Amino acid sequence: MKVLITGGAGFIGTNYVYTHMQRRPQDKLLVLDALNYAGKRSNLKKAEVQGLSFVEGRIEDKSLVMSLFKKEKFDLVVNFAAETHVDRSIEDPEIFIRSNVMGTQVLLDAALNHDVKRFHHISTDEVYGDLGFGSHDKFTEESAIKPSSPYSASKAASDMLVMAYYRTFGLPVSISRCSNNYGPYQDPEKLIPLLISRAKEGKSLKLYGSGKNVRDWLFVQDHCDAILSIIEKGQIGEIYNIGGANELENIEIASIILRFFNQSENLITYIEDRKGHDERYAIDFSKLTKETGWQPRVTFEEGMRKTIQWYKLNSYERSHSSGRKRVQTQSSYKSHKQTFTSGL
Template identity: 55%
Template sequence: MTKKKVVVTGGAGFIGGNFVQYMVNKYPNYDIYNLDLLTYAGDLTKHKEIEGKGNYHFVKADIADRETIFNQFKEEKFDYVVHFAAESHVDRSITNPEIFTQTNVLGTQVLLDAAKEFNVTKFLHVSTDEVYGELDFDPTTFFTEETPLQPNSPYSASKASSDLLVRAYHETYDLPVNITRCSNNYGPYHFPEKLIPLTISRVLNEEKVPVYGTGENIRDWLHVYDHCAAIDLVLHEGENGEVYNVGGHNEQTNLEVVKTIIKTLGKSEELIEFVKDRLGHDKRYAIDPTKLEKLGWNPTYNFDTGIAQTIQWYLDNKEWWEQIVSGEYKDYFDKQYNL
């Protein structure tokens, strides 16, 4: 197998972190570079088991820092860029949109310029189904790669902007790219501000679980391990310039997700507390992943098996999330949901 150098931006985050572990373990002859700024959601403790491996490398850097990024690309001569690094929490984008533009748009442009300057083999941009806007509750409607981009939050607008930059660099400069757009991910090391880990941690602590509005908003849930396999396939087999949607075929209302977790943990639904709905809260996301399935990918987790595995992981790794949900994070949660 030809030795490759792969830089994974945002490799200390949730999805990027799982992908770094996946790549380090699957491709021992690849050098995997985890490039991350280590903001509030970045965490390197998840990589303890791979830190000693010769093909794992960590670089602390801001993707918007042009000089540092260009120096890294010049020195290492990366073959592949897998770009996860992004501010990703919709609630935070509503209260502070500027940092989302700085990281998600300008940071992506810096990476694209470096990839163009130093002739990378593939730039894979990891995006989100939220760039498509929202669907109604008709279960026969789905996002496809041809769905127009109609983002509704500052977060999704910043991701749509970065998607368009990636497309433009392909069309203008012939940069070899792919874009993947995934549905909601869940699984190990999910930061506890997101719905599933937030619910698990609060239920285990016998604390109220905030549910926006009536809880009827629908998301298509994708296990992060299935997402990693999809990105791996697109990185190696994806047709240059193409977009691939990654969906889990697991549509659930937010309330159904919360109730499943509560039931699994043997707690009372009295822990549920309905709170004021989020501004611009999209009704439903659902992906048609046919294009990716034709490339050779299929999800291995359904929601029942995936949520059971995820809950068990949080039970087995309390020390990881307990230190996160204490202190300033608890203050953030309480303020965000008026608890």
């Protein structure tokens, strides 16, 4: 089977490439990635040695995408490529629309024109908006789509396009909406790697607002296994929630990380809340378990130990201070005046 993995040099994409190669060694994989601040080709070094093909480029580049599909004749597309940082989307939404919405549409057209057998789109629980602090509800696949940030709005728009290509053109699609991931290869401006690097250096851990915002955390390897379960056993035209049954307040995460480094909780400080900050996410993934048997396997304790160990062994510099190449668009990123504090 020939597989296109877009965004495969980013956090989850990289983990997925290694999982797919291990679980389905007979498949031929190609990664298309724009290598923005979060995408690093070096993540894929071992995979390239083992036969992975890599193309640097943007999913919204129609001529590149069309020629790739024509040449490679992909059977399966797994679309991870996206701008993903909520704070960046508040600073400059435009590139989120280009990459996440227009890029997905270009991929869908290419998949349709070249008879792709399955188009699996990676989405997020953030498309559902949030649940209040006092709520005990969980998002199901039937929950209303009510995104709060330009990031989640762009993901919701791409989900709707994917479902429209199924309904209108019969493109064989599926979508997964996952809760927050943590694990190796995540860009250091996201919450958990940022808190790890601050705790390691004995610096303050800055949390938005009261630090009480709740997220459901899933180890990235479990997410990758869930995606493969959906591709192999899930139904075409269906949406599947993926979650960790592991709701934690940001302040609890900070405390756990400080304990790993034997640091005092006095290092936790609070800053002005993010605009439109979602209060709580909680996800009902019983449909996925019922249809495919998938369940999260890695406990938070074990996942955090593996994650911290990985960041100890791999120095991942923070992108906006490292002078790495940035994607140039008509309105390229504004300078990062704010400190990315608890980006999820």
